[in-house]
Amino acid sequence: MSTAQALSPSSRAESLKKLEETELDVLVIGGGVVGAGSALDAATRGLKVGLVEARDFASGTSSRSSKLFHGGLRYLEQFNFALVFEALRERSLVLNSLCPHLAKPVPFIYPLEKLIDRPYVGLGIGVYDVMGAGRGVPSHHKHVGKKKTLESFPSGKRSAIRGSVKFYEGQVDDARHTMMLARTAAEYGALCVNSTRVIGFLREEGRVVGVKAVDLETGRAFEIRARQVINAAGVWTDEIQEMVGGRGQFQVRASKGVHLVVPRNRINSSTGIITRTEKSLLFVIPWGSHWIIGTTDTDWNLDLAHPAA
Numbered sequence: 001m002s003t004a005q006a007l008s009p010s011s012r013a014e015s016l017k018k019l020e021e022t023e024l025d026v027l028v029i030g031g032g033v034v035g036a037g038s039a040l041d042a043a044t045r046g047l048k049v050g051l052v053e054a055r056d057f058a059s060g061t062s063s064r065s066s067k068l069f070h071g072g073l074r075y076l077e078q079f080n081f082a083l084v085f086e087a088l089r090e091r092s093l094v095l096n097s098l099c100p101h102l103a104k105p106v107p108f109i110y111p112l113e114k115l116i117d118r119p120y121v122g123l124g125i126g127v128y129d130v131m132g133a134g135r136g137v138p139s140h141h142k143h144v145g146k147k148k149t150l151e152s153f154p155s156g157k158r159s160a161i162r163g164s165v166k167f168y169e170g171q172v173d174d175a176r177h178t179m180m181l182a183r184t185a186a187e188y189g190a191l192c193v194n195s196t197r198v199i200g201f202l203r204e205e206g207r208v209v210g211v212k213a214v215d216l217e218t219g220r221a222f223e224i225r226a227r228q229v230i231n232a233a234g235v236w237t238d239e240i241q242e243m244v245g246g247r248g249q250f251q252v253r254a255s256k257g258v259h260l261v262v263p264r265n266r267i268n269s270s271t272g273i274i275t276r277t278e279k280s281l282l283f284v285i286p287w288g289s290h291w292i293i294g295t296t297d298t299d300w301n302l303d304l305a306h307p308a309a
């Protein structure tokens with residue numbers, strides 16, 4: 001059996017028709033990685049599932065990430081061991097079994113400016129490495145001397161670098177990964193449609209029993225009935241929650257993350273680089289013929305669909 005179905009105009013039309021006619025077990029709002037993943041999970045449990053996305057699958061944050069499957073060194077610094085442990089377990093699952101065709105390990109170095117930093121950085125990355133148990137990556141972390149660091153990172157400032165710690169992270173094409181989740185969910189019977197916006201909720205005796213949606217291709221409004229509705233609208237979560245009436249369990253604070261994308265030949269390095277800024281960790285990530293450098297994290301109060309630097 002193949003595991004991904006084409007999401008074509010004809011399958012969309014058919015799914016829209018079925019969404020209107022069927023009472024679903026689960027309707028998921030939002031076709032980002034969370035919504036597509038939820039739809040796949042529910043469909044593989046044999047449930048009748050719908051997935052509606054207002055724009056296109058992965059058109060939100062799920063195509064604009066730093067494209068790393070990582071445990072989060074940043075969270076380790078905050079002593080959030082449970083989160084790091086869970087993320088590293090997920091990283092190993094995606095690299096080893098779930099989608100080794102979409103994700104791959106990528107080497108990084110953490111350059112050291114002062115030799116005194118080596119025990120602290122080495123301990124942090126060492127703990128990170130032990131928590132990940134080396135699963136899914138080619139090797140454990142390594143301490144590297146000045147000469148070898150500069151050989152792998154010739155653009156590094158010779159006078160500033162004393163050595164480095166080398167380790168691996170996972171990398172993925174985020175949009176492609178999300179698309180594959182949606183297509184695999186469709187293969188398992190989920191009714192997945194894009195260009196379909198949820199505009200309200202259906203209620204009976206105080207319970208949510210479905211949604212009102214509009215097909216943005218035709219402008220036609222219709223209803224979808226479902227026993228459970230999952231709000232996976234990412235940064236739009238509060239908007240959906242307001243349609244139901246009031247705030248939910250989670251409040252989403254929109255923030256903007258800026259990446260600089262520069263041609264690969266501007267930085268001569270055979271590995272990615274992680275370094276510290278005043279406020280956080282900075283990643284220089286190899287991405288095809290470019291480097292992705294970032295990211296920032298500041299509040300954003302303007303158009304959620306088009307965050308701009």
Ligand SMILES: Cc1cc2nc3c(=O)[nH]c(=O)nc-3n(C[C@H](O)[C@H](O)[C@H](O)COP(=O)(O)OP(=O)(O)OC[C@H]3O[C@@H](n4cnc5c(N)ncnc54)[C@H](O)[C@@H]3O)c2cc1C
Nearest residue numbers: 030032033034054060061062065066067068198233234257
């Ligand atoms: C700068 C940056 C870098 C990041 N880097 C990483 C990283 O390297 N690794 C990592 O694991 N995570 C990273 N993240 C986090 C990760 O990208 C997000 O957690 C994830 O993409 C969120 O997915 P989502 O499905 O919740 O939201 P989204 O991808 O935003 O999906 C929500 C979807 O809901 C749809 N929607 C909204 N309203 C409606 C409606 N009324 N009807 C129908 N559909 C609707 C939207 O169109 C959208 O497609 C990063 C985040 C940022 C901002």
